[in-house]
Each structure stands twice: as C-alpha cells, then as structure tokens.
Amino acid sequence: MFQQSSRISGGSTSHAASPSSTIELRSSPTSVPLNPSDNSGCRTRKRKPTANTWAHAREPQESEPARCPRKNEKIYYCMHCRDPTSSTTVSTTFRRHLLKIHGIELVAHDHPIKKRRDSLIQDVFAKAGEAALEALMQLVTVRNLSYNCSSWPELHALICAVNYTAEDLISLSHGSIQKLVSNSYCVHKDILRRKLQSSPSKLHLSADVWSAPNHKAFLGICAKFVDMDAKETMQALLALSELPGLDGPGSHGGAEQWKLLQHVLEDYNIWNKIGFYTGDNHGSNDKLCRLLSEHLRGKGISWEAKKQRIRCHGHVINLAVQAFLFMDSKEAARAALEQIESDDAVAYGSDFAERVKAQQALGWRRLGPLGKVHNISVHIPCPTPLWVTPPFG
Structure with a gap:
C-alpha cells in the first residue's frame, strides 16, 4: 500500500527536484545496501519497470529509502505528490493511486506468460476452426449438399454437441457456405497450378464432352502428371466448362472445344509442358489438335497433332x-x-x-x-x- 510521509520545513530534501534528473543516493540507517555482495545469501530477481506505469514515478531523494527493507524491492515515489509524498512497490497499487488521487487512468500490460498463453489458445482455436470449416466444405461438395445447410438446426446441434464453444462457427447466412466453397476452390486451384508447373514430367491431357441430365453440354479436361513432392503419378480435373454452342445449340465442334481448352491452358500457364492428348475418335478432336498445334507453333513450341494425339x-x-x-x-x-x-x-x-x-x-x-x-x-x-x-x- 501507499506510504505517505510529511516533511518538516527546513529539511535537507528539495521537493522541486525533477524526476528525470540524476539524484545521488546516500546511505541511511533504514536503507538497504545496493551492492549485491553486501547481501550475502539473498538473491534478488531484477524486474523491468512497466513503462506507462512508472513514467509517473520519481527517484528517491536524499533521506528516502531506495528499497523495501523486507523484500528488497525497489520503491517508486509518485512524482505528482509533494506534501505528503506517496510511495509503493506494487504496480497495481500505483495505478489505483494515480486514478483515485490524480485522475490518471493507465492501461495495465498483460504479463508475458499470460500473453503467450492467450496467444497459444487463440492459435489452437483458430486452427481448429479452419479445420472444421474445411471439413464442412468437403461435406457440402462431396455429398452435394445444399448451400442453405448452414441454416439447418440439426447441423448446428451436432456441432455444438461435439464442442459447445463452436456455436458461432457456422454463419446462418445462406451465402456463407457458397462463399467458403468459392474461396476454398481458389486456394486449391492455386495449389494445383503450382504442382502442374513444377512437375518433372510432361502433362498428358484428356478431354471429353459430357451431357448433364438437364441437357447442358460440358467439356471435362483432365491432366495426368508426376507430382514433384510425392514422386508418384497423379490425375486432376482442370476444368469442367460448359459448351456455349457457338456453332449452334449443343454444338460439340472442335473450334468450340478449342476455345475452352485454350482458356484453361492460359489459366494454368502450362503451354510448355503439354505432352499427349487423349480423346475419342470424333473428327472434332482432330480439329482441336490441329488448332492446338498451330497455337503452340506461334509460341515457338513444337507439338505434332498426329503424333501426340492418342485415340x-x-x-x-x-x-x-x-x-x-x-x-x-x-x-x-x-x-x-x-x-x-x-x-x-x-x-x-x-x-x-x-x-x-x-x-x-x-x-x-x-x-x-x-x-x-x-x-x-x-x-x-x-x-x-x-x-x-x-x-x-
């Protein structure tokens, strides 16, 4: 607690001393020696003062003790108190004094251990939250669930039953799941792009037209390659683009398929790694390969349509x-x-x-x-x- 003392006028202590000035400490009967060698068997731990708290403290004057006799802790004197003076060794008490007596409010800094603890807890919950959202997106996409599943009370009940702290993990907005899936698609697509560009092998493409039950035509484009990290053959779907029907409704012409394939190859930037192309025996695929060969020739890349076309x-x-x-x-x-x-x-x-x-x-x-x-x-x-x-x- 604060210690307040009143001085007799005419003493040797000057109250107008600046807190920033260096004051020479003199030994007194009540003061504790500052030399650690004089304190045999007593090992003290040095503590760094808190900047915003002890900025309002001054150094002890001539007759004032510098340290507490019992715990050998440094005594800080309030620079705003003149007569009587106030002193303490506890930061919490010092802040309370500044607020109550002088109206100065200071924000206490957390202890480094507490900061580290809170940071670790936040990291754990953040990683767990990211993993949970990724699992939710996998569930929606693989099982073809509706985007409004985020508003299902049963899903929220299941998540809270597993971990009650995950109550706010899923937003109730219908567009939240769609946004998460879209963001996840962009992230995984960028990962695939880097894998394709760093592959030690050629990228062998295969494409075919697929008709959906709603009578829309799509061109599926796949690639087979060797993964640089796993050192094994992998296959990936690069795109499943809808045929716009430039040559007529539902047309599967080679020129129309080439426009979609060209956009995919530009998006992944893999022109110089194209190996063989596999497609069915329809004449449109021969036209597509000829267009691909002409385009690569313009880029200075040799690709033979007949030789590198697999039927x-x-x-x-x-x-x-x-x-x-x-x-x-x-x-x-x-x-x-x-x-x-x-x-x-x-x-x-x-x-x-x-x-x-x-x-x-x-x-x-x-x-x-x-x-x-x-x-x-x-x-x-x-x-x-x-x-x-x-x-x-």
Whole structure:
C-alpha cells in the first residue's frame, strides 16, 4: 500500500527536484545496501519497470529509502505528490493511486506468460476452426449438399454437441457456405497450378464432352502428371466448362472445344509442358489438335497433332460392335470396319457416326416392343438436339 510521509520545513530534501534528473543516493540507517555482495545469501530477481506505469514515478531523494527493507524491492515515489509524498512497490497499487488521487487512468500490460498463453489458445482455436470449416466444405461438395445447410438446426446441434464453444462457427447466412466453397476452390486451384508447373514430367491431357441430365453440354479436361513432392503419378480435373454452342445449340465442334481448352491452358500457364492428348475418335478432336498445334507453333513450341494425339481404343471397339449390330448388310459392316482401320479420322468421325445412329434406331425397331422400350430408355437422358428426332414408330 501507499506510504505517505510529511516533511518538516527546513529539511535537507528539495521537493522541486525533477524526476528525470540524476539524484545521488546516500546511505541511511533504514536503507538497504545496493551492492549485491553486501547481501550475502539473498538473491534478488531484477524486474523491468512497466513503462506507462512508472513514467509517473520519481527517484528517491536524499533521506528516502531506495528499497523495501523486507523484500528488497525497489520503491517508486509518485512524482505528482509533494506534501505528503506517496510511495509503493506494487504496480497495481500505483495505478489505483494515480486514478483515485490524480485522475490518471493507465492501461495495465498483460504479463508475458499470460500473453503467450492467450496467444497459444487463440492459435489452437483458430486452427481448429479452419479445420472444421474445411471439413464442412468437403461435406457440402462431396455429398452435394445444399448451400442453405448452414441454416439447418440439426447441423448446428451436432456441432455444438461435439464442442459447445463452436456455436458461432457456422454463419446462418445462406451465402456463407457458397462463399467458403468459392474461396476454398481458389486456394486449391492455386495449389494445383503450382504442382502442374513444377512437375518433372510432361502433362498428358484428356478431354471429353459430357451431357448433364438437364441437357447442358460440358467439356471435362483432365491432366495426368508426376507430382514433384510425392514422386508418384497423379490425375486432376482442370476444368469442367460448359459448351456455349457457338456453332449452334449443343454444338460439340472442335473450334468450340478449342476455345475452352485454350482458356484453361492460359489459366494454368502450362503451354510448355503439354505432352499427349487423349480423346475419342470424333473428327472434332482432330480439329482441336490441329488448332492446338498451330497455337503452340506461334509460341515457338513444337507439338505434332498426329503424333501426340492418342485415340480412344474403347471408342474404336464401340464403333465396330455398332457396325455389326446395326448395319443392314455384311458389305456395309465390312466397309464400316475398313473406315475404322483407316488413318483418316474424319472419315469415320461425324459421317460414320450419323449413319450408325440411323441404322441403330432401325435395328432396334426390328426387335418389336423390346426395341421400342430400348429406344425410349436411350432417349430419356439424351441431349437436346435428339429431342427433334422422329417418333419411335
């Protein structure tokens, strides 16, 4: 507690001394020696004064003790008190005195150990919160949940049952999950971009057109590469872009696919690492590879469309089986197989596919009611252009 003392006028102490001036301390019967060697067997720990608190303290004057006799703690005197003077060794008491007597409010600094403790706790909760949000995003995307799942009371009840301190982990806003998923996509895409650019191998691309149940067409572009860190072969989906139909509604033309592929390659900046390209035997893929070769040639990169184009073997087998099933004569089937074996991909691309489709519909109709049921089941998930075909006769 504060010690207040009144001085007799005419004493040897001057009250006008500046707190910043250096005052020579003299020994007194009540003062404790400042030399540690004089205090045998008593080891004291030096404490650094708190700047904002002890800035209002002054050094002891001639007859004032510098340290407490019992604990050998340094005594600080209030520079604002003249008669009587006030002194203490406790920072909390000193701040209370400044606030109560002089109206000076000081903010106490936390102890370093307390600061470190609070920092560790915050880091642990921050990491746990990030992991929980990442798990939530994985749940929404992998299980195809609705974005408004953040407002499900059952989900909040489950999270609070696991950890009651996570009550405010999920925002109740419907757009919060969508924003988190979008941000996570950008982060993971940047990680994939760095993996592709640092891969020690070439990047082998594969692409195919996929039709959704809502009759929208998408171009899926994948890449196979060797991961620099894991030293193993990996496969990644680079993009699943919607075909805009520049050549007509639902068009799958090579020029249209090339526009999407070009944007993806520019986004990932992997022009100089392209290896082989795998696609089905449709003529549009040959056109796409020719456009890719011309574009890379303009960048000074050699890429041969015919040499580095890999055809889909399963698609070749599929065309051969369709020729045997749906061609109306052996001569037509033999001619179709000769076209498949030839090197001209366009010859058995779009033209042959159209002939096979016509013969396929006719062949199944010859089976009677079973053929009609087959045609109905095939046309239910078909793309939009096929809805304009004639009735199933």
